[in-house]
Amino acid sequence: MVPIHQRILKDIESRIISGIWPPGHRIPVEHELLKEYQCSRMTVNKALSVLAERGMIIRRRKLGSFVASRQIDRKVMDIQDISTEAELAGHEHSHKILMRKIEMLDSTTATRLGEAVGAEILRLHCLHAVDGKANALERRIIMLDVVPSARAESFASVPPGKWLLDMVPWSKARHVIRAVSADATTARLLETERGEACLTLIRQTWQDRRTVTYVEFIHPGDRFQFAGDFHPNERGVIDQPSRGSAS
Amino acid sequence: MVPIHQRILKDIESRIISGIWPPGHRIPVEHELLKEYQCSRMTVNKALSVLAERGMIIRRRKLGSFVASRQIDRKVMDIQDISTEAELAGHEHSHKILMRKIEMLDSTTATRLGEAVGAEILRLHCLHAVDGKANALERRIIMLDVVPSARAESFASVPPGKWLLDMVPWSKARHVIRAVSADATTARLLETERGEACLTLIRQTWQDRRTVTYVEFIHPGDRFQFAGDFHPNERGVIDQPSRGSAS
DNA sequence: GATCAGCTTTTGTCTATACAAATAGATACA
DNA sequence: TGTATCTATTTGTATAGACAAAAGCTGATC
Structure with missing residues (x-):
């Protein structure tokens, strides 16, 4: 109890x-x-x-x-559920689907994902804006055999990240954070300069052994950061007290 | 009373x-x-x-x-303990103190830290190298009234992050990750080009309500990334900074 | 010797009550 | 109008006592 x-x-x-x-x-x-x-x-x-x-x-x-006002104690998924984050912070979020295409997994991508060549995937490009300003470019792959219901979803009203978060349970996620310089296309979409430092978050989510989704978010470095608070003790980490040394 | x-x-x-x-x-x-x-x-x-x-x-x-042992939940701190991480991965780590200065907290910095103006601090600049190549520029502030023993420490043999990890218990940490362009000084120290995208990690650590230390790490974007695996219900911690074998 | 039940120590949780301290808002007063 | 004072609300601290739960220890029993 x-x-x-x-x-x-x-x-x-x-x-x-x-x-x-x-x-x-x-x-x-x-x-x-x-x-x-x-x-x-x-x-x-x-x-x-x-x-x-x-x-x-x-x-x-x-x-x-x-x-408390600060985003204290945010959990793993929050790290890039842009719409939820923005709303929590009292900002207005919008997104636009730039590309939505069903295709077969090519060998390069298959290797990167650790999945089989030829699997059916949904490829999405999506531009996020917060308070009317471009905030993130999202490039996503969804494995259609793992998430078949994504085939019928346009993602016009609900951003893909949020939709997946609600729809699909996951057992593991891997995050990679990098700093990269914006290429010409990225710079144009994010309304910034070519060569500008951008923060990239790559995330792959698994359900059991199967990839659910693979996504890259590119954020303009001058408008975006990741932040989080941690408390060491929260999870009740047990550190074995040394026995017999008490005196 | x-x-x-x-x-x-x-x-x-x-x-x-x-x-x-x-x-x-x-x-x-x-x-x-x-x-x-x-x-x-x-x-x-x-x-x-x-x-x-x-x-x-x-x-x-x-x-x-x-x-408790001072390193409860190592995963959180590992996000930045470069030397330990590098050694674990079989790489050679070295560091060099560029600046070590005791001063009073100015009003700008005091506001940023949420501490009182005039508090005595130790300001440290430190360059980290892994396998002989510059890997991080560390700019750190240590609150001397919270960690008085830092006054007598040169940090020549033990890097400040590791020293603090061993010496001082902490109750809360806040991390911020950003992408920035290298300025001239940073570029020179990190052996990279001016304007190059860099990954910045800022961490503030508290003990009770008092700041223990505030630190900024600047990593060259072409040589560094943060990566970590997560499982649902686990804490949102980016662990294992790995040198970017960018693929 | 092995196992199980009960004993003891120490922390975990909970109650019911009491008074203290901070402070917003109302009221009285100059 | 401005100011001082009172009041009601809400949290802060503290008490004394009770039983529960974890876990090491002891001793009885087979």
């Missing part, structure tokens, strides 16, 4: 992480939470104190508790 | 930081502490829980509480 205070903590945490409660949102006061969870105030207080200690919420007497 | 549980917390914390209680040391049990501080068990428990939440101690029923 999960302790109550941890249940409260996880409930609130998930609402923060998912964006249901955006930064600045006022969390129910202790009094309301103890009624909802049928527990004592100290129990609620413990949960909220831990969240405050982690920097996920800010607590102020008389005012209440609020979701 | 400082609350009791914070006094207990600070007392224990300072003994851990100072090294009086080394990793693995058994902390007095709650029963002893409540006698020493003349307070209730819940108060002691609160203090110890916070320390456990911060990862400074490990608590185990029946066994007691122990000072």
